[in-house]
Amino acid sequence: MKSDSILKAVLLLSLCTFFWGSCFPIGKHALNEVHALTLVLWRFVIAALCLAVYLRFTRSAKVQLSFWQWAWVIAVSAIGVGGLNLGLFTGLSYTSATNGALIMALSPLTTSLLSSVAQRRLPSLIQGISLLVSLTGVLLVITNGHLASLLDLQINHGDKLIFCGMLAWSFYTYFSQGISRWMAVIPYTLVGMVSAAVVIGIMCLASPEVQPLTELWHSSALGLTEVVYVGLFGTVAGYLLWLNGVQRLGSATASLYFNLVPIFAVLTAFVMGQAVTQLQLLGILVVVMGLLLPRIKLPQRSTPQRCGSFD
Numbered sequence: 001m002k003s004d005s006i007l008k009a010v011l012l013l014s015l016c017t018f019f020w021g022s023c024f025p026i027g028k029h030a031l032n033e034v035h036a037l038t039l040v041l042w043r044f045v046i047a048a049l050c051l052a053v054y055l056r057f058t059r060s061a062k063v064q065l066s067f068w069q070w071a072w073v074i075a076v077s078a079i080g081v082g083g084l085n086l087g088l089f090t091g092l093s094y095t096s097a098t099n100g101a102l103i104m105a106l107s108p109l110t111t112s113l114l115s116s117v118a119q120r121r122l123p124s125l126i127q128g129i130s131l132l133v134s135l136t137g138v139l140l141v142i143t144n145g146h147l148a149s150l151l152d153l154q155i156n157h158g159d160k161l162i163f164c165g166m167l168a169w170s171f172y173t174y175f176s177q178g179i180s181r182w183m184a185v186i187p188y189t190l191v192g193m194v195s196a197a198v199v200i201g202i203m204c205l206a207s208p209e210v211q212p213l214t215e216l217w218h219s220s221a222l223g224l225t226e227v228v229y230v231g232l233f234g235t236v237a238g239y240l241l242w243l244n245g246v247q248r249l250g251s252a253t254a255s256l257y258f259n260l261v262p263i264f265a266v267l268t269a270f271v272m273g274q275a276v277t278q279l280q281l282l283g284i285l286v287v288v289m290g291l292l293l294p295r296i297k298l299p300q301r302s303t304p305q306r307c308g309s310f311d
Contacts, residue, residue, distance in 0.1 A: 019233045044196045104258060
């Protein structure tokens with residue numbers, strides 16, 4: 001792959017993680033006015049409408065897939081996209097935005113493990129160390145510095161929900177690499193948005209306390225802006241940039257950039273006046289160290305050359 005193509009992929013993934021990172025504190029603030037299911041539903045409705053209009057005006061070619069290919073695309077989208085957002089925004093009702101972003105940073109670990117199991121190979125030593133360091137940083141934060149609490153499973157309920165969402169996202173990231181070979185990014189993203197909207201819509205119908213239209217109607221101008229931001233930038237732009245990055249670099253490499261999400265989440269939370277603790281900052285530092293480890297190239301010992309040859 002050419003260096004300029006790699007650089008473009010890196011920039012796209014960095015911009016994607018900024019959008020997603022900023023959605024944690026913005027989404028958490030929006031939950032003061034709307035229910036988590038309402039926020040997620042409108043997120044996908046907005047995204048699906050934008051993508052449908054785009055495909056309509058660009059007159060993109062229709063996707064020709066078999067029944068089983070369509071079934072696989074819809075299943076991966078519903079579980080990955082719907083599961084992620086259901087766990088994420090429901091969990092944010094019970095935990096901090098920074099905690100949520102740090103848990104999502106475990107995605108490289110689970111994606112790499114999923115890839116290793118599927119391909120029947122072990123991760124490299126440096127990959128293993130990198131993932132272990134990142135995991136330590138996340139656990140440091142979600143246990144509030146008391147790692148012994150893992151033995152009693154005394155972890156915040158919101159953290160557990162977001163962890164489940166993270167597993168769904170790792171599933172989506174890995175299998176999207178294969179799907180992208182026979183389906184263009186934008187139609188695939190649209191299928192993901194529609195599939196997730198259907199899943200969340202059914203859950204809204206099953207929850208009488210959730211009133212998506214009424215809640216949005218009575219929201220303040222700031223609340224409406226936050227919902228639209230999550231829909232446009234955190235969903236449409238974010239997913240398109242992410243899938244492009246996965247297509248260019250592969251799921252295992254692209255997933256490493258997910259570690260940048262907590263950094264942007266903390267910066268946005270700080271700007272918005274939300275609390276950021278020293279322990280959370282330490283956790284972020286540890287996670288970033290884990291991200292950088294595979295990029296460190298150790299000096300290689302030169303092989304001594306023989307003085308002569310008898311050939």
